[in-house]
Amino acid sequence: MADLVSHPDETRVVSQRFGKGAADINRHLELDGYKAVQKALQMQPDDIINEVKTSNLRGRGGAGFSTGMKWAFVPKQSDKPKYILVNGDESEPGTCKDRLILEHDPHSVIEGVVIAGLAVGAKVGYVYIRGEYRYLVDIMRKAIADAYAKGFLGKNIFGSGKDFDVHWHTGAGAYEVGEESALMESLEGKRGIPRIRPPFPAIVGLWGGPTVINNVETLASVPHIILMGGQKFADYGPPKNGGTRLFCLSGHINKPGVYELPLGYPLKKMIYEVGGGIPNGRKLKAVVPGGSSTFVLTAEEADQMNMDFDSFSKRGEFLGSGGVVVLDDQTCMVKFALRVMKFYQHESCGWCIPCREGTDWLKKTLTRFHAGGGLKKDIDNIKYLAQNMLGRTFCPLGDAAAIPTMSIVDKWRSEFEAHLEGRPCPFEPEGSRTISELPVIA
Amino acid sequence: MVISEKLDRFFDEKMKEYPTQRSFLVPMLLYTQDELGYLTNEAIAHIAKKVDLTELEVRNVISYYSMLRTKPLGKYHVQVCTNISCMLRGGEEVFEHCKQRLGIGHKQATPDGLFSLEEVECIGACSWAPAVQVNYDFHENLTPEKMDAVLDQYSRKAKQ
Ligand SMILES: Cc1cc2nc3c(=O)[nH]c(=O)nc-3n(C[C@H](O)[C@H](O)[C@H](O)COP(=O)(O)O)c2cc1C
Ligand code: SF4
Numbered sequence: 315m316a317d318l319v320s321h322p323d324e325t326r327v328v329s330q331r332f333g334k335g336a337a338d339i340n341r342h343l344e345l346d347g348y349k350a351v352q353k354a355l356q357m358q359p360d361d362i363i364n365e366v367k368t369s370n371l372r373g374r375g376g377a378g379f380s381t382g383m384k385w386a387f388v389p390k391q392s393d394k395p396k397y398i399l400v401n402g403d404e405s406e407p408g409t410c411k412d413r414l415i416l417e418h419d420p421h422s423v424i425e426g427v428v429i430a431g432l433a434v435g436a437k438v439g440y441v442y443i444r445g446e447y448r449y450l451v452d453i454m455r456k457a458i459a460d461a462y463a464k465g466f467l468g469k470n471i472f473g474s475g476k477d478f479d480v481h482w483h484t485g486a487g488a489y490e491v492g493e494e495s496a497l498m499e500s501l502e503g504k505r506g507i508p509r510i511r512p513p514f515p516a517i518v519g520l521w522g523g524p525t526v527i528n529n530v531e532t533l534a535s536v537p538h539i540i541l542m543g544g545q546k547f548a549d550y551g552p553p554k555n556g557g558t559r560l561f562c563l564s565g566h567i568n569k570p571g572v573y574e575l576p577l578g579y580p581l582k583k584m585i586y587e588v589g590g591g592i593p594n595g596r597k598l599k600a601v602v603p604g605g606s607s608t609f610v611l612t613a614e615e616a617d618q619m620n621m622d623f624d625s626f627s628k629r630g631e632f633l634g635s636g637g638v639v640v641l642d643d644q645t646c647m648v649k650f651a652l653r654v655m656k657f658y659q660h661e662s663c664g665w666c667i668p669c670r671e672g673t674d675w676l677k678k679t680l681t682r683f684h685a686g687g688g689l690k691k692d693i694d695n696i697k698y699l700a701q702n703m704l705g706r707t708f709c710p711l712g713d714a715a716a717i718p719t720m721s722i723v724d725k726w727r728s729e730f731e732a733h734l735e736g737r738p739c740p741f742e743p744e745g746s747r748t749i750s751e752l753p754v755i756a
Numbered sequence: 757m758v759i760s761e762k763l764d765r766f767f768d769e770k771m772k773e774y775p776t777q778r779s780f781l782v783p784m785l786l787y788t789q790d791e792l793g794y795l796t797n798e799a800i801a802h803i804a805k806k807v808d809l810t811e812l813e814v815r816n817v818i819s820y821y822s823m824l825r826t827k828p829l830g831k832y833h834v835q836v837c838t839n840i841s842c843m844l845r846g847g848e849e850v851f852e853h854c855k856q857r858l859g860i861g862h863k864q865a866t867p868d869g870l871f872s873l874e875e876v877e878c879i880g881a882c883s884w885a886p887a888v889q890v891n892y893d894f895h896e897n898l899t900p901e902k903m904d905a906v907l908d909q910y911s912r913k914a915k916q
């Protein structure tokens with residue numbers, strides 16, 4: 315389906331089987347498939363967790379939490395069954411990598427689930443895939459069925475005396491369901507309204523049982539870590555930022571695509587060498603480093619950034635989901651801010667007021683502003699509203715809406731000023747199409 | 757039978773994979789919609805009974821998920837992404853073009869019931885933008901001209 319790309323700087327770990335027909339279980343086996351899980355079956359649970367800790371693997375879903383630590387939080391003893399839940403809701407604008415893993419190497423995800431289960435003492439895993447990805451649901455269904463047929467899942471897996479079940483599940487359109495507690499609600503057959511925390515899912519998760527929730531890419535990394543050893547994986551990236559990552563290059567870039575690069579890779583090189591630079595002889599204006607929920611970088615900042623979690627967190631910012639969106643100098647940042655806000659307004663689950671009302675106000679203000687009806691005081695109001703959502707919402711979606719907005723107002727204030735007093739958008743003087751109304755969440 | 761026996765049996769099998777009866781509800785609604793075109797009153801009543809919930813509780817779930825609908829749309833539902841990566845590469849032009857060509861707007865269907873149109877959020881095709889899904893099929897790296905070819909292909913398919 316989606317075209318694959320390549321670049322000499324790539325380090326193929328998670329993507330090593332892409333394009334090799336590994337969705338087929340026999341082909342997967344030829345490519346060292348299901349060796350890691352057999353190795354893990356010989357290991358003590360704590361040794362598996364320690365190997366993952368050593369690898370410095372951090373969550374690829376966006377937050378970058380240490381995977382080994384997350385697993386270690388799960389209590390050893392539990393009256394209720396424990397679960398592994400794979401987050402394949404992939405809906406963060408700019409992000410299209412889990413799709414490739416599910417398409418090209420679904421068995422690596424299944425293997426990751428079983429290894430996670432062995433580590434924490436779970437016997438059941440669920441793979442949740444967003445509703446729009448039906449062809450991937452079909453691929454996963456077949457992969458699971460084939461794994462059962464070979465005795466890799468079910469009773470007495472690999473003759474080990476241990477049982478493990480993996481089931482597939484699908485959503486039906488909702489970004490918010492990617493949030494881990496909303497994901498559990500959805501899997502339980504409910505609306506995706508987040509849960510109050512604590513208790514965290516590792517203690518009280520699916521149906522009240524301790525639950526590990528990991529992103530598709532996180533779990534697909536695990537078999538490779540077990541096979542190559544945690545230290546080798548860690549060494550691909552800078553300290554505390556182990557391994558490689560699938561970066562999805564999109565927007566104004568000559569060679570868009572998903573590239574697997576070591577963490578800490580310089581963003582400048584990623585844009586100009588791996589991505590082939592900006593089309594049409596234009597210049598870089600801005601970069602969204604990891605999906606629409608992250609702080610937007612100016613061209614000057616982008617020149618300096620290395621793409622690992624800590625390079626961002628030391629600036630108080632986020633590396634995010636791997637979705638690198640490149641914006642050239644002809645992009646209107648007011649319009650961009652508006653499109654981002656329309657998304658969050660559409661996806662807000664409406665549970666808490668700052669997010670439900672804040673995203674709506676901001677969308678309306680930005681719509682008016684972009685159409686030329688902006689007042690000078692609106693600029694500060696937009697920032698003030700966003701700032702007041704930050705940290706005051708029930709789940710991080712409110713923050714995700716506030717963060718790009720604040721950074722765009724701060725860094726491109728002059729573009730807001732250029733829209734004042736009924737002036738036409740400087741980038742679309744012919745009169746842009748006001749972005750058509752998306753419905754308020756049904 | 758409101759839904760095919762095959763689908764009903766498939767639901768019964770899947771429901772066994774969960775500790776509670778309602779867990780498989782969301783996929784069940786989506787697969788039912790795929791079979792019937794939309795979630796009819798009869799289908800909702802049938803599913804509510806299956807999962808031991810009231811119809812109101814099931815409708816409450818339906819209203820949360822953007823892919824679920826209780827009214828029919830076109831046979832080919834054209835979903836155009838205009839989110840950031842697609843917007844930067846002409847997704848809005850593709851959407852505008854579909855509106856002109858089909859003579860319908862967001863969430864509307866053509867009078868013959870063949871096509872319907874929707875502006876959607878990111879569909880996970882950002883690196884192959886702009887992208888469209890027609891039902892579940894992805895069409896990527898589009899331009900208005902390529903979009904015409906895609907729509908022609910579905911028009912032809914309908915006549916076969
Ligand atoms: C609004 C929202 C949407 C999210 N969407 C996703 C998603 O689509 N996929 C994902 O893996 N994580 C998503 N996350 C992050 C999850 O809550 C969670 O942190 C993640 O699945 C944990 O896995 P990891 O530690 O392997 O990254 C989202 C978070 C928020 C707040
Ligand atoms: S922050 Fe937004 S999405 Fe999250 S619970 Fe509140 S209203 Fe719902």
Ligand code: FES
Pocket residue numbers: 407408409837838839840841842843877878879880881882885887
């Ligand atoms: S932004 Fe259009 S597919 Fe992601």
